[in-house]
Amino acid sequence: MSFPNDLKYTKDHEWARIDGNVVTVGITDHAQSALGDIVFVDLPKEGRTLNTGETFGVVESIKAVSDLYSPVAGRVVSVNNDLPSDPAVVNREPYSTAWMVKIEMSNVSELSTMMDASAYQAYVDSLK
Amino acid sequence: MDNKSLKRTSLFEEHCKLSGRMVDFGGWELPVQYSGVMEEHRACREAAGLFDVSHMGEVHVEGAGAEAYLNFLVSNHVAKLNDLQAQYTVMCNRAGGIVDDLVIYRRARDRFLVVVNASNTDKDFSWMQEIATEFRATNPSLPFTITNQSAEYTQIAIQGPKAAAILQSLTATPLSPIKTYWFAEGYVLGSIPAILARTGYTGEDGFEVYVPWAKGPEVWRALYEAGVPFGLKPCGLGARDTLRLEMKYPLYGNELSDTTNPLEAGLGWVVKMDKGNFVGREQIEAAKSSGLKRTLVGLKVLDRGIPRQGYAVWSPDGSERIGELTSGTQSPSTGLPVGIAYVANAFAKVGSLVSVEIRGQKLRAEIIPTPFYKRPY
Numbered sequence: 001m002s003f004p005n006d007l008k009y010t011k012d013h014e015w016a017r018i019d020g021n022v023v024t025v026g027i028t029d030h031a032q033s034a035l036g037d038i039v040f041v042d043l044p045k046e047g048r049t050l051n052t053g054e055t056f057g058v059v060e061s062i063k064a065v066s067d068l069y070s071p072v073a074g075r076v077v078s079v080n081n082d083l084p085s086d087p088a089v090v091n092r093e094p095y096s097t098a099w100m101v102k103i104e105m106s107n108v109s110e111l112s113t114m115m116d117a118s119a120y121q122a123y124v125d126s127l128k
Numbered sequence: 129m130d131n132k133s134l135k136r137t138s139l140f141e142e143h144c145k146l147s148g149r150m151v152d153f154g155g156w157e158l159p160v161q162y163s164g165v166m167e168e169h170r171a172c173r174e175a176a177g178l179f180d181v182s183h184m185g186e187v188h189v190e191g192a193g194a195e196a197y198l199n200f201l202v203s204n205h206v207a208k209l210n211d212l213q214a215q216y217t218v219m220c221n222r223a224g225g226i227v228d229d230l231v232i233y234r235r236a237r238d239r240f241l242v243v244v245n246a247s248n249t250d251k252d253f254s255w256m257q258e259i260a261t262e263f264r265a266t267n268p269s270l271p272f273t274i275t276n277q278s279a280e281y282t283q284i285a286i287q288g289p290k291a292a293a294i295l296q297s298l299t300a301t302p303l304s305p306i307k308t309y310w311f312a313e314g315y316v317l318g319s320i321p322a323i324l325a326r327t328g329y330t331g332e333d334g335f336e337v338y339v340p341w342a343k344g345p346e347v348w349r350a351l352y353e354a355g356v357p358f359g360l361k362p363c364g365l366g367a368r369d370t371l372r373l374e375m376k377y378p379l380y381g382n383e384l385s386d387t388t389n390p391l392e393a394g395l396g397w398v399v400k401m402d403k404g405n406f407v408g409r410e411q412i413e414a415a416k417s418s419g420l421k422r423t424l425v426g427l428k429v430l431d432r433g434i435p436r437q438g439y440a441v442w443s444p445d446g447s448e449r450i451g452e453l454t455s456g457t458q459s460p461s462t463g464l465p466v467g468i469a470y471v472a473n474a475f476a477k478v479g480s481l482v483s484v485e486i487r488g489q490k491l492r493a494e495i496i497p498t499p500f501y502k503r504p505y
Contacts, residue, residue: 036366037166039458040434058487060434062165062457063366084432 001029001124004095008111009120012069015095021108023072026099027059027090030124035061038090041083043068043100048076052110056101059090070103072110078102137182138282138344146352146362153365154247156183161364168367169460172330173503175359176288178351179368181336182344185249185278187242187256193270194240197263198232201256201407203390205400209234214309214327217398218390219255220408224415225386226393228252229378231327233311238272241323241338245380249278259407282344286351287334287371289505290358295335297354298347299324303335317350329368331375332503373455376426376468376498382437382454383424383468389415392470394424422451423476426498427484428466431491434458435467435484444481446490451475453484461501471495 007015013031017024032038040060050056050070057068079101083089090098105111115123134157143150148159158180161168171177189198199206204217214233218226228248233241244252253276260274286295296303301314301324311325316339323338339347352362363371369379376394378384383393389412390399399412429435435456443450456467467484475482478497483490 036161037164037460040432042432060458062169062370062460063160065434065436 001033002095003028003030003117003121003124005117007095008071008114008116009123010069010071010114011123012071014069014071016071016111016114017099018111021105022077022102023074023105023111024099024102025071026094027068028120029094031066032091032094035059035064035066037062038087041087041090041100043079043081043083044076046076046079050074050076050103059087068100071114072103072105073107074103074105076101077104135183137180138341139180139182139284139348142345142348143180143362148362148364151365153183156246158183159362159364161366162362165364165366165370166460168361168363169370171359171361172288172332172363172367172371173461173501174289175361176286176290176294176334176355177330177363177367177371178348178355178360179285179287179363180348181283181285182281183246184283185244185246185252185276186281186283186338187244187253188275188277189240189242189256189272190238191272192238193263193267193272194238196267196270197260197272198240198242199403199406200263201259202230202232203399203406203408203412204232205403206232206234206240207403211236212311212313214311214325216309218384218395219252220390220406220412221255221386222408222411223387224389224408224411226380226384226388226390227255227386229380229384229395233323233325235313243283248380249276280341281338282341282347283336283338284344284348284351285328285330285334285336286355286360287328287330287332288360289333289503290355290360291332291334294351294355294358294360295324295337298350308333316347320347322347329377330371331377331499331501332371333505369455370457370460373457373466373468374459374461374499374501376500378424379455389420391416392420392422392424421473422470423473424454425469425471425476425495426466426500427469427482427493428464428496429484429486429491429493433484433486433489433491434465435469435486435493439467440485441469441471441493442483442485442490443475444483444492446483450482459500464500466496466500
């Protein structure tokens with residue numbers, strides 16, 4: 001199970017890569033593994049405004065349905081539209097090819113509420 | 129997580145060795161998957177799958193009155209069974225609802241093995257005893273005993289086109305003469321007594337093998353080792369569910385419950401009204417003559433979305449709620465988003481259009497023929 005050091009993490013098992021005031025969001029290695037074979041991804045339209053914790057999409061495996069929650073408030077500026085036609089890539093490359101949305105943050109200070117890799121690792125361990 | 133209260137089968141250590149992901153399944157600690165549901169599902173369809181189904185309950189019903197009692201207990205015609213033949217059936221409560229679905233194996237004229245669902249074993253056993261008391265009161269000359277032997281058996285299912293060949297390498301009992309829903313009493317690995325039943329819950333050819341509890345790990349390992357060269361994979365509860373769903377085999381708790389009439393569940397073929405009296409018969413008949421309102425169907429979502437248990441089914445224009453999904457997934461064999469649902473009779477015909485509500489949106493769906501998957505051999 002890998003949790004790259006350059007990312008931030010949420011308790012909903014999403015990762016965020018920060019680039020200025022834009023965060024790229026996906027689901028973690030732990031999340032994809034727990035879900036199993038992912039067969040369906042539904043993502044929002046570009047331009048949508050999200051509140052922190054708001055549901056912006058869904059990931060489904062053969063067995064389970066899991067909502068996607070926005071880690072920050074802001075506007076969706078980019079969507080990975082390749083994902084719905086190849087959902088299995090979420091299992092294979094959760095941190096790279098399987099990024100889901102890019103959000104332009106309304107409030108950059110929200111980042112401080114997210115976990116770093118070691119805190120997230122500890123959080124995942126606590127769930128076992 | 130405190131798993132101390134969960135029951136374990138004799139194969140718990142084997143699942144751990146194979147990296148099975150253990151979950152709580154009705155009080156049993158069982159693997160939901162090993163390598164992944166999709167891969168396991170495919171292995172079972174294309175080669176073979178190995179399943180631990182030891183959590184199922186086994187009840188012995190024995191004695192001169194065993195057959196007559198069972199025939200009163202369940203809806204199917206038990207007296208039609210021959211030695212070494214098995215029968216799928218349901219037992220109903222006094223309202224005509226389903227207590228459980230089960231398989232009855234006739235080992236001899238006066239010896240039956242009754243296999244019930246894991247999570248229902250205690251409820252079923254109590255119910256069987258209650259009906260036994262009632263039956264004995266009017267049939268004192270027909271003695272029989274009922275014993276819950278669930279802890280004595282390890283049950284392993286080996287399913288798939290290669291299952292028979294793999295199992296044959298472990299037993300001297302010729303398997304090819306055993307037809308579907310028949311069984312043999314023989315041995316595996318030389319001296320381990322085994323019931324070798326050509327039954328299953330996947331839609332594939334295959335066997336369910338009953339061996340003494342303590343011999344489970346040895347038999348499991350031997351089947352696994354013999355099977356790997358054929359492409360066998362151990363399969364968890366996840367694949368077991370998708371395999372049965374593709375066949376529209378009902379699952380107790382999803383399609384069946386204490387309030388389900390077997391006729392609306394599509395189980396009329398195991399309800400024998402002409403065999404004489406049985407528990408629930410009058411109520412099933414009364415419900416039938418007053419008109420059953422819903423039917424269990426298979427459907428396919430035409431828009432982008434996967435149907436799931438509990439989702440509402442609506443009329444095509446979305447104005448009228450007409451039913452509910454009992455199971456659903458993206459079928460691993462066909463790639464289609466399919467589900468099983470109870471719908472109002474007017475919408476039950478193959479080709480009927482309906483809509484399925486998924487996260488607040490009503491998506492188009494169509495009633496399609498079942499099973500969703502047909503094996504090519």
